[in-house]
Amino acid sequence: MNKPHLHAPPCDRFIHLWPVWLDTTTSGIQQCRTLLPPAELLDGDRRTGQVARDFLTARAALRILIARYTGIQPQSIRYRIGSHGKPRLDHDTANLSFNVSHSGGLAVFAFARGCELGVDIEKIRPIEDLDNIARRFFCTREFESIRRTSGQERVDSFFRCWTRKEAFIKADGRGLSFPLNGFAVTIGSDEPVRLMHVDGDPEEASAWTMHSPPLAAGYASALAYRDQPRPIEALPPQTVKNLLFAVCPDSAGARNHTHE
Ligand SMILES: CC(C)(COP(=O)(O)OP(=O)(O)OC[C@H]1O[C@@H](n2cnc3c(N)ncnc32)[C@H](O)[C@@H]1OP(=O)(O)O)[C@@H](O)C(=O)NCCC(=O)NCCS
Structure with a gap:
């Protein structure tokens, strides 16, 4: 598996995997909130404690990554939800598909073009x-x-x-x-x-x-995924802070790539 740069271009046949640690500081959560539309903020606010924080950071991280592939502003990204709950992009985005999983404070975001995919992660x-x-x-x-x-x-x-x-x-x-x-x-x-x-x-x-x-x-x-084997590029786990730096370069200390 190769390692894509944080500013990777849209993938062609490649599948990209982005593991992201969800824990972040109070100011990180505040920055995540600024990337979410009102309905998603409301969803987050119906939850409490760590569950609410993980929800907000995972949803913000997903928007940051989709923004990097599509050029759409994080707050403007829209989803269609399938009859069994699968979210897909509601934009003309050259067949970009994604899927998300989270467990034990770690989320993984998977991206591909031209094929549906599913990802799952579980803390052992x-x-x-x-x-x-x-x-x-x-x-x-x-x-x-x-x-x-x-x-x-x-x-x-x-x-x-x-x-x-x-x-x-x-x-x-x-x-x-x-x-x-x-x-x-x-x-x-x-x-x-x-x-x-x-x-x-x-x-x-x-x-x-x-x-x-x-x-x-x-x-x-x-x-x-329903296709013949494709090359996979997986990043080492990122912090949310590191992703936030990509959209909010003034995030204090955001260059730290390690899990805090
Ligand atoms: C919803 C489900 C698709 C995945 O649930 P999960 O493993 O608990 O949760 P994950 O963290 O892996 O995935 C959640 C994400 O999957 C996506 N998702 C939801 N429904 C989906 C569907 N039908 N298809 C694909 N992706 C889906 C959403 O992006 C969701 O993100 P969100 O929590 O921010 O809304 C479903 O399989 C489920 O409820 N599983 C329960 C786990 C279980 O009991 N497994 C039995 C094994 S013994």
Whole structure:
């Protein structure tokens, strides 16, 4: 994977992945607020505490990144929401598609042209009832594969499976209305990352590509799109402050690229 510059030009066949740490200072939150339209601010203000702060920073980071690809001012970006909740750009933007995921203070933003994509990130953490969740939601093969592991590898396998399945239903756009046991993914640490079948159809699965890019230590992540394999450019995790610097160059100390 190559590393795109923060001021990367619009991607062609490339897929860009931007992991962004969501924690920021009070002044960072204030700057994020200035980038959001009133309806999104209201949405944020219905939430409280860290959830509200993460919502505002993630929505601002998304607008900053879309602005860099499209030239549209962050506040002016509009979305269309699909019947199952998938947001898409409501502008003529040369087929730019995006998807977003966040977990444990880290967001990831994925961008491509000319193909729908889905991304998922999860902080790897102990899961109470892991076996029951896997039995209930995953395919038999996936569940059995997880059951053959133990200790940390069992937790890692569970999150590999979860993120790959979420990435697929997000790329497809149907979200959780698509039964998670209606398609299968590989999850073994030594297996190629791929979709195995969709509703029992391996040919449909072969039209899709799936990756598990290592975005940050302690997180599992997956990307899915309906196309042959494309080159992926993934940045190291950025701070929101660093992104804000791109649109508000007077942000004090915003050049710091490290996670605070
Ligand atoms: C909404 C859903 C698509 C993803 O939810 P999630 O994993 O909790 O959340 P993520 O952080 O990965 O993604 C959220 C983003 O996905 C996008 N999104 C929402 N609905 C979407 C859809 N149908 N398709 C694609 N993307 C969607 C939005 O940009 C959303 O951002 P927002 O929270 O700022 O509105 C859906 O799959 C869901 O509710 N999952 C619940 C998780 C779960 O229980 N998984 C079971 C595994 S055992």
